[in-house]
Amino acid sequence: MAARQTEFAGREAERRVLAAVINAAEAGRPGGVFVRGEAGVGKTCLVRVVCDKATSNGAEILWARCMRFGAADAPYVALIGGLEGWLEAAEPSERADVLAAVPATSELLPSLGGHPERSMVRLMPVVDGLIQAIASLRPVVLVVDDVQWADSATRDALTYLVAGFRSQRLAILATYRDEELAPGDPLHVWLADLVRLPSVSTLRLDRMSPNETEGQVTLLLGGRSEPHLLAEVTRLADGNPYLSELLVHGLTAADEELPTDLPDELTDALLAAWHRLSVPSREVMRLLAIGGRPATADVLVEVAATRGIAFDVVTAALVESTQNGICVASDAETCWFRHPLLAEVLEASFVPGEAVPVHAAWAATLEHRMGTGVEELRRVGDLARHYEGAHDPAASLEVSLRAVDLAKGLKALSEEAVHLRRALRLWPAEETDGELDLLDRLATVNWLADDGDEALAAMTRSLELVDEHRDPLRASWILRCVAESEYTTGRRAEGEDVEAVRRALELATPYPDSPQYAQALADLSGTYFWVDEMEAARQYADEAIEAAHRAGSHRALMRGYTVAAYAYQFEDRAGHDSVEAMRHARLFGDPRGVWGAGWARKVWLNWHGRLSEAIPDDVAALSEALDAGATNVAALYFGDLARIRLVIGQHAEAEQEIRQGLALARVPYSAANVRLAAALLATRQGDLAAARLHRRRAYELIPDLETRPSQMAPPTLAEILIAEGRPADALDLLARTMEVQIVDPRIADEMLVLSARSAADLAEHARDLRDLHRVSHARQLLDSVDELRRKLLPPPFATLTAENLIQPAFKTLYVAETARCWAQPNTSELWEEATHRCASAGLRWDEAIARYRWAQALLHERAGKAAVAVPLRTAYKLTDELGAGPHRHLVEELAALARISLSEPDVAAIDLPAAFRSLTHREREVLSHLVVNRTYAEIARALFISEKTVSVHVSNLLRKTGATSSRELAAVAQRIKIPIEPA
Structure with missing residues (x-):
């Protein structure tokens, strides 16, 4: 008999690639590789061999196996399997340390009582924390096998892990079947986004060469095979190692040829392995295959009974199939195919x-097996699929609608979309309203948690179906939704x-007390706002609020107050209107509406210099969105929060x-919004390759990115260009989009500063x-942008209230940068x-630049x-806290040029030796500066005291410690490592 392959033939180059990634991870340079290829080409075996080598070198392997479950994904099912495996095998002390470091593990792992389906998004950091x-x-080598079947939560977690690569000792190796991805499959976009990152790559695994096939067959048979048999295997397998393995299964090195009934293609080879089973076992395996996902033995027994197959036959079939490597038990009760392709x-x-009666048997079995929570949703989803396969569209439609409601109740919005698609596929053509x-x-579900393009397609189909004359209000609503979908x-x-919004308003005008009329007015106000026609924006916003009150609609009031907050952003009423908009959005239960109202409030807060106040509001609303399962809305908040924090340097x-x-x-x-934030952060951190990748992806998502005011892209794009050494291109972009x-x-105004x-x-x-012409040209360009900005209202750097400190700060930056452009003398006061x-x-961030x-x-x-030294040292500290590598390097270069030490005193708050215990707080501060060899003048500037006062403190220090000079005092403090309390 052919032994299980424990060694590996060929793939030398591919093994070196994967080994290099693992070695880099061991050295603190994390990375990921997505190994792709057709089914059976040896992806899993290749990864296993490389991981075996890593294990022998002390690495921990977390093996996550993805399985196709059907409509209802089990969240993090693959990653949980890998982590549970580690938990079971880990040493007790290591297990205790990891669990103590990540207390929320008990919410994730079922063995600890976790229920991951209750809070899928919230547990993403828990997965990350455990692996870290x-x-x-x-x-650690995290293997994710068959990622094409990964549940959405697992994919999100992988993105989260890859986006967080810094210096962890972590390698991610994932495999997927590329030939099974249909055009338009969302996995294409997900994979494309990941492999654009510098630390992630793909590895194409092609079919084996004849020599590699020979090596594989020799290993499988336990010796060199007969030439004829090898030739047959090479011809039939055509380099597919999985097919080669199946072809020689059950053979020995003494066999001269393959069985005559074996097929010559992948499908036939798989069926050949199945044909080796007894007739009853083959039939049981066919029943299991129609089930579509792993099933418990008792369910399979019940299905088989409807087909006249007895209990003992099913049991015998499972035993025989397992012994022949066709079926495997994933736990004590559940069985599935060793190779899901089978x-x-x-x-x-x-x-x-x-298959019609078999689907009917599955439906009949599942119909009376009630469950709870996600298990019930999965059961109902499978039931709907089997009713469809049983050619019972009415029953499938009825169950699909039930699944829709279950998914909504569980806030499983992506699953709700799956069942809505089936319901639409089965819906009677004559029932247009339904x-x-x-x-x-x-469309609503897709906007909240799934695919924006599908939302647009749904609304476009609605536009084709709706009769404007019979149902003008619905037509008005759909027109507005299509317009919004096309924009987003x-x-x-x-x-x-x-034009579309005007037509929507025209259709709703005969119904002035309707929510649709109020919302069309609001949309028209928003349209005028974004093209800077404020008078019209305000007029329609006021009319929208009046109409919304007549309609008594929270949705209409939410929208009306939101656009009013935009239109009146320079007036105090914007604060009231934004709060009202958020209140009505919550009353209506619309997470996306809460975000829109919150965005309007951020605009108002920013005008009052209180932008940081938006952070706790956004964090609270983000939590609400996650609780509602509205992951797309959560992404909007994450993007907004990131961009606010980049403004304030967090x-x-x-x-x-x-x-x-x-x-x-x-x-x-929303994706473009996050990409812009990612590009800006990468730029400031000095990772221009990543910045360019994020920038390119943002342009792919939103082609007119530069001219969309709501995306606020030009400042970020300009900062990237400046970092790339392309200030002329940055200036051109800013002038074009101002x-x-x-x-x-x-x-x-931020663009004017840039x-x-x-x-x-x-x-x-x-x-x-020494190019005076270019100097003059640079000044002319700046003058032209300045003139353009001054023609626009309000005037540059205008403020509404004295509490707004941001615009005045921008103004001083602009004045100082302009002086630098014109090479004016004595600009230190401007920069100060x-x-x-x-x-x-x-x-x-801007403070760090100004200090430099x-x-x-x-x-x-x-x-x-x-x-x-005073501004330079503080700038150095700021750049270190911000992780701004390029700017920190500039500070270091300037410090070296000026021969200034950037080191800070080593301060701490612990008990001092007896001779130093009587020092006052100020004396300790002075001592901390003496330790790093600062002069009296430097100490005076740093502590905002006179040099004479410094001298007095030094005299006191000498008297109290018995030192004869400040140099001796500093040397003693440094030698015995005197810790000094921070100032």
Whole structure:
């Protein structure tokens, strides 16, 4: 008999690729490889061999096997399997350490009482935390086998893990069947997004060469095969190692040829293995195949009974199939095929009509087996599929609608969409109203948690079905939804929907007390707002609110108050209107509406200099969206939060939100929003390759990205161009898009600052080259952008209230950058003011830039080292906290040029030795600076005291400690490692 293959033939180059990724991960450079190829080409075997080698080197292997379950995915089922395997095999001490590090593990793993279906998105960080905790003990290789069958939660978690690659000792190896992915399969987009990241690649596994096939067959047979048999295997298998394995199954090296009844293609080879079973066992396996997913033995017994197959025959068939490597038990009760492809082949072996009674048997068995929660949803979903296969469309439709409601109750919106699709497929053509209701529901579900393009397709189909004359209000609603769908999927620019919205308003005008009329008015207001026609925007917003109150509709009131907050963003009423919009959105139960109202409120808060107040509001609304299963809405919040945090310099927090947003975003609008945040963060961190990838993907999602005010893209795009050393292109982009962006003057003013920065970079470079013409050209470009901005209202850097510190900070940055462009002398005071303004406004990134420029100006003005050191050291600290590698390098270069030490005192708060215990807080501060060899002048500037006061403190230090000089005092403190309390 052929032994189970424990060695591996060929694939030397592919093994080296995977080994290199694992070795890099062991060295703290995480990476991922997606191994793709046809079924049976040896993807899993290749990964297993490489992992066996890694195991011998001390790596931990987490093996996650994905299985096709049908409509209702079990969340994280593959990853849970891998983690449960680790939990079972881990040493007790290591298990305790990991569980202590990730307390929420008990919510994830069933063996600890977890129910992951209750909070799929919330548990994503738990999956990440567990893997990272294990990786802290030893290098980890996470294998995700057959990722084409992964549940959506597992895919999201993989995106989350890959987006978080930094220095973890983690390698991810995933396999998938590329020939099974139909055009348009969402997996294509998901995979494309992942492999665009620099740390992720794909590895195509082609069929084996004849020499490799010979090596494989020799290993399988336990010796060199007969030439004729090898030739036959090579011909029939055609390099497919799985087919080769099946072809020689049951043979020995003494056999001269293959059995005559064996087929010559993959399907026939799989059926040949199945044909070796007894007739009753073959029939039982065919029954199992029609089931479509793993089944418990008692269910299979009941199905078989309806076909006249006795209990003992089923039991014997399972034993025989398991012994022959066809069937495997995934647990004590559940059985499935060792190679899931065999289930598909067997299902396809039924001639037309032959499977109908088998589907009916499955339906009859499942009909009376009630469950709870996700299990019940899965049962009802399978029941609907079997009724459809049994040619009972009425029953399938009825059960599909039941599954729709179950999925909605469980907040399993993606599953709700699956069953809505089937219901629409089965819906009677003559019942148009019911089909329209289902299409509306499918569009809504897709917008909340699934595919934006499908939402557009559903509404487009609705537009074809609706009769404007018979049902004008529904037609009005659909027209509006189609316009919105085209916009959010990137097919229509802002303002281009005016004709569609006007037609929607025209249809609803005869019904002035209807919600549809109020919402059409609101949409028209929003359309005018985005093209900066504020008078019209305000008029229609006021009319929309009046009509919404007449209609008594929370949805209409939500929309009316939202657009009013936009239109009146410069007035106090915008604060009230945005709060009202959020209140009605929650009363209506619309997570997306809550987000829209919250966005309007952020605009108002920003105008009052209170943008950071939006963070707790967004965090709370994000939690609501996750609880509702609205993952697309959650992605919107993650993108918004990340962009706010990038403004105020909370880069670490932004990074986490970007990771989660990238994992969840399904609609182009929200995905582009997260991509822009990711690109900006990558730029500031110095990873321009990643920034370019995110930028390119954002353009693919939203082609008119630059001219969409709601995306606020130009500042981010310009900052990337500046980092790439392309200030001229940045200046051109900013000039081209300034007029469009004036709908949000805050963004236009930020663009003006970046224009000055770009022009200053251009001018400085030209001066270095002694190119006076280019210097003049840079100044002319800046003047033209400045003139363009001043023609637009409101005036540059206008503020509504004194509490707005952001716009004044931007103004000082603009003034300082303009002075740099014009090479004005003595600009240190300008940069000092900009520094303090940015610090007061909480703009930590801009503060870091301003402090660097301040130090640079001081050095140019020949200021003393103590004066230069103050802003330079703080800039260095800021860049370190922000993870801004390129800017930190600039600070280090300037410090080296000025011969200034950037080291900070080593401070701590513990008991001091007896000689130092009587030191005051201020004396400890002074001592901390002496330890790092700072002069009295430097200490005075850093602590905002006079040099004379520093001298007094040093005298006290000498007296209290018995040191004879400040140098001796510093040396003693440093030698015995005196910790100093922080200032």
